[in-house]
Amino acid sequence: MVVPHNALGNSVPPYTEHAISVSLPTWKDTVGYEEGDKRVVDAMQTGYPRFFVHLSIQKLAKICEQKFGTLSERALLLPSAHTAEACRAFLQTRNVSARVVQLTIPNSEYNVPVHAVLLPADDFPIARQFWQHTGHGISSRLAEHCLGLLGRPADIVQPASPPLQPRVPLKKTNRHYAAKPKNGALPVANGNHAEKSPERLEEAEVLEKDYAVYLEERYGRNLNRSDAANAKTALRRRIAGLKDAPGSGETGGSIRGAAVTEGDVFLYQTGMTAIWNAHQLALGALGERKSICFGFPYTDTLKILEKWGPGCYFLGLGLDSSIDELEEILAKEQALHPDTPPVLALFTEFPSNPLLRSANLPRLRQLADKYNFLIVIDDTIGNFVNVEVLPYADIVVTSLTKVFSGDSNVMGGSLVLNPARKHYATLKAHLTKTYEDTYFDEDAIFMERNSRDFIRRVAVIDANAEAVCDLLHAASQSPAPVVTRVFYPKWETRENYEMCRIKDAGRAGGFGGLFSLDFASFAAARAFFDALPCYKGPSLGTNFTLACPYAVLAHYAELDWAKQYGVVPTLVRVSVGLEERGALVGAFESALRAAEEAQHAEVGGKET
Structure with missing residues (x-):
């Protein structure tokens, strides 16, 4: 199984323009990445998309900064006005003033929804927290699409949206969530670029891009981009576990343990976006209360529950003894506030990342029914081929980026509602009203292709x-x-x-x-x-x-x-x-x- 040596900072897999992993081949390299070691940072050609801003996104952000920013501002690019305003509100609570501009390109065949949040450059690491935790940042394919369109006359329109004024003291941030590159420098895609003339640099970039497109499309079996709506329908049906009745052309039942249909499946651009939206859905539909993080989760799930809404109880061991502790919390809160549910929702992974522990879901379901709270299960690690968790959940979230795709070249996430649960109608009505499809068409097409097998x-x-x-x-x-x-x-x-x-x-x-x-x-x-x-x-x-x-x-x-x-x-x-x-x-x-x-x-x- 010996793989060819993949140098530090190269994409994983190699020669993959939109790769979602980056080569950190030794323990020392990983430590250097975390410590901002110049040797490592300078070698980084790409990175995991929620932690490393793709070069194409950085180029598009620079255009927005040069057009509407000041010398002391930077831009964070988001896929809709709603997500941009959510980012602006997040910054406001952290004492950062920001404003929003929209990128519009006249006469383009595709509606470009990109919005830039402009803020002081010194506060950009705080904006990166929003990007990382929520997964709302635009995809590298969307950025490249915009850059291609900008070869024609473009305009950037600034709506009448004054900066929100800071209102609370700025909290000290965790260095782990700061942007990795130093001094705002853009990572260099090729170590030899600094020695090339601008003309040769542009030529090299075109050749690299053409080769990457060739590899993706020649071996990709992709749908035509005009078929993006069909690709998204296919994804929702696949995630719902639906089977076509032979010869009828109609949808059969779901294999997921509940009568879920494609209408109960909602697509997002990343798995963390699905988790963030599940939490926002619970807050919006049922009211603001603390949630529970059960078990040691992937880091950003806990950050979402801590940084949005009234906070959470963290039961990090995720063992059966932790359920005993949970019962004490629930009983105490119920006694203090007998007219309202003691908590909003319990979030858990099945099994957990990285300790592979599985919660006692039947016991948690009994508590959820008794105390009237939601259960949100992340089944990314287990996946619905191996485990049937939907019967115990109100909501199941999945990072489609992982084994559902497998090819490590596209991001995606899903949220599935369980129609058998008490709060289904309320959740479905709220989500139908508030949901916006920010999953870029080309990403959906690649995800559909990758997930066929x-x-x-x-x-x-x-x-x-x-x-x-x-x-x-x-x-x-x-x-x-x-x-x-x-x-x-x-x-x-x-x-x-x-x-x-x-x-x-x-x-x-x-x-x-x-x-x-x-x-x-x-x-x-x-x-x-x-x-x-x-x-x-x-x-x-x-x-x-x-x-x-x-x-x-x-x-x-x-x-x-x-x-x-x-x-x-x-x-x-x-x-x-x-x-x-x-x-x-x-x-x-x-x-x-x-x-x-x-x-x-x-x-x-x-x-x-």
């Missing part, structure tokens, strides 16, 4: 992951293991996972393609990671194996905080791909040997 790919990935985890789990049972724990649903809270795992004849669910490892020492963890011959970088659910030192990448500024919930600094997370199984197992055996050698060297050094 989703079910087949999941089966292969599940089997590959189980084979690798069996190897690593056996190694963890040795007398002096270098791998001390394998976090995988087969061994983590398995009884809870099994309550939702699909066991139908001919459609048995697996344990998913994600797992995490802990090690006996930092030396062993680092040696294992550096020696593992696969792609390294952020994201998961890719068709190829992808690894990262998770705590370093996601919680570098708060390692001690994460550690108290079991997310230790030595944790390595692995997303297994479609590679040949024997080669895949062999790759992990070689990484284990490297870890053992590093561990022996460290122990031998201490003894001498």
Whole structure:
């Protein structure tokens, strides 16, 4: 399974213009990325889209800044007036004044919805929090579409929208959520560009773009862009789990455990956008109350619950004992306010990222029915091929970016309402009234193409992951293991996972393609990671194996905080791909040997 060397900062996969991962091939590189090391920052050609602003988006933002900004302002680009105003309101509560302009291009065949939020450059890291947490930023394909249209006469119209004035003291921000590039410098797409003339630079960029388009379209089997509406319909039907009745042309039932239809599925540009909108939906339809974050989630889910609305209760361990704690909170709040539900909604991942723990969903559903709150389940890791969680949820959210797409070249998210739940009519009415489709047509077309073989790919990935985890789990049972724990649903809270795992004849669910490892020492963890011959970088659910030192990448500024919930600094997370199984197992055996050698060297050094 040895992959060709992918240099630091290159896209993952290589030669993919709209890649959603970036190569951080060593532990040292990941630390350097988090610390803003010039060696790493200067090498970055791309990055995960919610953390790294794609070069095309930066170019379009520069146009808006030059047209309507001052020398001290920067622009954050969003896909609608509503999201731009939401960003402006977010900034206002953080003592930042901002204004909104809209990009309009006369005579274009496609309505360009791009809005720029202009704000002081010194406060741009705060605006980046909105971009990161909500996932609302425009996509790189939309930016490139706009740049192409701007080859013709363009205009930028500034509506009558005065800056909101600051009203609260500015809070100190977490350095982890600041923009990575230093001094506002744009990352260079090619290390040799600085030596080229402007004419040669432009020519090189055109050639690179043409080659990327060729690769995507030649092998992409894409629909024509005029068929975007059909692509979105196909996506909603696929996510709803619908099957066509043979010969009838009409929709059959859903395989998701509830009578969901394509009308209950709503598409968003990222998975985090779906989560943000699920929270906004609950707040708007049912009123403002605290929510619950159950289990240790991916970092931005917790940030959404903390930074919008009245806050949340965080039960980070996500174990059955945590439900006992939850019951105490609910009973206490109910006693204080008997006429209103004690909480708004409970958010949980099934299973969780990165510890692969599964909540006791039947027990949580009983509490939700008793105390009248919503359950929002993120099934990205489990996915509906493996687990049936919709019957326990009011809302299911999914990052389509991950295994549903698999190709690591397009973002997307979905929100599904369960028609069997008490609040369905209220939620559906509110969402129908407020929903806006900000999913760019070309992104939807690529997502539809990528997801056609989703079910087949999941089966292969599940089997590959189980084979690798069996190897690593056996190694963890040795007398002096270098791998001390394998976090995988087969061994983590398995009884809870099994309550939702699909066991139908001919459609048995697996344990998913994600797992995490802990090690006996930092030396062993680092040696294992550096020696593992696969792609390294952020994201998961890719068709190829992808690894990262998770705590370093996601919680570098708060390692001690994460550690108290079991997310230790030595944790390595692995997303297994479609590679040949024997080669895949062999790759992990070689990484284990490297870890053992590093561990022996460290122990031998201490003894001498």
